[in-house]
Amino acid sequence: MAEEQKKLKFCINDHRDVLVEILKRLDARSLGVAACVCRLWCSITRNDALWEHLCFRHVSPPPSGVRTVVVALGGYKRLYMVCVKPVLSRLAGAKIGSDGRGTGGGGNGGDSDLTRRVWRRHGAQMSLSLLCVDCYERLGGRLGDASASSLMFLCEPVNF
């Protein structure tokens, strides 16, 4: 009886570190859903550290010293939403052969895992570069054109 009472008294919200550990392992969409649960969860998921983990989860070893740069460019959440997510999804869809073509021809057998990791790392670096260009363009506005659109090519195609 006493043990059951103990179990009932366990509330995840009392153990924030455990909660963070669990939320770290979610994907972006689930994080968004989690943010709708309650105010505590909302504030935790808005924490940039979670998004940092999300961005570089598959990149090993994780790049060092990136944090200051990314924070300056707008934070990890922005990096993820604007760049990393479309980049990684495009790369996952397009199997990159060694001959530099964008599509077709998947990696072979045992190499494919290594290849995927290598490409993810480069993809993450590329996302960072693209985010830089985007931020630069937003600085101080351009010649009369307020919207920076150098990342337009990452947007999903619109079907008319």
Next chain:
Amino acid sequence: MKREHQESGRKYPLTGGEGCSSKGKMRDEGRGDGSMDEELAVLGYQVKSSDMADVAEKLVQLDMAMGTVQEDGISHLSCDTIHYNPSDISCWLESMLYELNPCQTSDPNSSFSSIQSPILGQHPQSSIFSSAKQSQFYEDNSEYDLRAIPGIAACKSSGPTPDFQIEGSFKRLKYDSGQISTLPVKSEATDGSVPEPARPLVLVDSQEAGVRLVHTLMACAEAVQNDNLQIADALVKRISLLAVSQAGAMQKVATYFAEGLARRIYKIYPQKSSIDSSYSDILQMHFYETCPYLKFAHFTANQAILEAFAGAAKVHVIDFSMKQGTQWPALLQALALRPGGPPTFRLTEIGPPQPDNPDALQQVGWKLTQFADAIGVEFHYQFVCESLADLEPSMLDIRPGADETVAVNSVFELHRLLAQPGAIEKVLSTVKAIRPKIVTIVEQEANHNGPVFLDRFNEALHYYSTLFDSLEGFALTQSNSKDLVMSEVFLGRQICNIVACEGSERVERHEALAQWRARMESAGFEPVHLGSNAFKQASILLALLSGGDGYRVEETNGCLMLGWHTRPLIATSAWRQAA
């Protein structure tokens, strides 16, 4: 002739197996006739020697028709159809073709009307007909046919006959490559082309119109070269009529080239207006956003510079290209994140004075300084407001004692120097005096600087057709089509410059990588190989494009080239001083 004979000889056993079984009975008849082909007569087939070519063609048609007809579409040929006199191959082929497609006959004068097929009922909707429709929409692939076009167009507006010969030979070429042409081979006159060049044409097949358009463009260019301005004038008008019938890339390319030709003929040269430079900057920005060429150039050049800067504590980049400075944020970020921390970064921009926007270079500097501050890189900026040809080493504030590593960068700028004699040599010797660790050059991979106008025109036609083709893929994916239109205007201005201008006005003097290589090597530079990192970056960039399945990255002798399908379009190379 002999070849066709052998071909038809080979075909007989094939069709004999599929066709009617009654044919086999005829084989033993050894009828011979003076006018009949003797070898076939031995086998029992009656074919007039004069008809041999015709029969061979019909056999090819029948073969294709049988191959493309859908499932079980030909079984009626063996069961239901009655074959009259199959030993008369010519007529038998007519009837077979009629069976497969009652709407199409190859020879309107044939005597097949005397042969009636009793079963006309349920023919499967023949795929000859549906593929006919396909070839009507078979548009942009005609771009690749450009390679097959003979060098000089024989088309003069006064004589239609040479034109027909070319058209006829084209139809034959298409036939042999396995395509089914809707138009009967013999009727060249369906498109109503008559000697009068200004009469509007009724065009049946857009693919044929595309070929005709290219021919007319080349004929017009030849007329311009020979100074036949009246003929050229008439042809230019014809081009605009033909261009309307095309769609997509071909139409745009033809329109721009026609405009260039018209300007050249009427001597209306594009004036340099006061808002020109900022306008071209805007256009270039849109070009940057739409397609990968500039991004490819920037990323590969940055990678080469980054590798050259490895281990340096002070770096200095001299940039000939200016243009909003979009290349540098990515390099600054990469330097900020390198192991060991960022170096001290000095950037010198060189650009011609712009009357409409005198602060352009300064503004770029402010933005870059702001950016560099944000990411924590020590950044110094200076600019030199001079035209590149007037560059002196003293303007560049080189500090030899400061132990700086210097890089020189030029993206699509060096070719402009070729318009002034001696300018390129002067600039290269200035570069040598700077003693850079690396020189990165990105240029268009095409030769638009030959001495003969017609050659330049043809080269440019091929190049820009490919370029516009590659942009077509983005037309479907960009939600903002304004970017695409601006990019096309950007390229259109280049076309206009190549075609219409001469002398020091013609600044778009592109040269191929091989020519630049020769020039750099004679100036005392040796190539630096771009490593696999640059290649991977380029590959990833291409993988990210949603409309860009046709792009290819190639590596040639350490230089990277970005191309569309098989045609390389821009090339990045890196150089250092030869030891």
